Amino acid sequence: xxxxxxxxxxxxxxxDLIITDLGLPGLSGIDLTRxxxxxxxxxxxxxxxxxxxxxxxxxxxKKKLLAVRNE
Numbered sequence: 797x798x799x800x801x802x803x804x805x806x807x808x809x810x811x812d813l814i815i816t817d818l819g820l821p822g823l824s825g826i827d828l829t830r831x832x833x834x835x836x837x838x839x840x841x842x843x844x845x846x847x848x849x850x851x852x853x854x855x856x857x858k859k860k861l862l863a864v865r866n867e
Contacts, residue, residue: 799823806832811844818850818857825850829864 818825
């Protein structure tokens with residue numbers, strides 16, 4: 797599944813938890829999380845817990861993840 801398909805599911809289905817790979821094709825896991833958070837705010841929905849997985853260990857990736865978690 798690519799990021800765009802995941803976003804469509806997140807906007808049309810109810811989930812208790814979302815687990816995503818940061819390296820999704822099309823829309824990255826970071827961008828997916830941002831778009832889900834924007835959608836939740838626009839629709840006044842409570843935030844769904846999102847777990848982002850990656851094989852990258854770079855500090856800049858960690859900082860991006862921490863920045864996007866509560867946007």
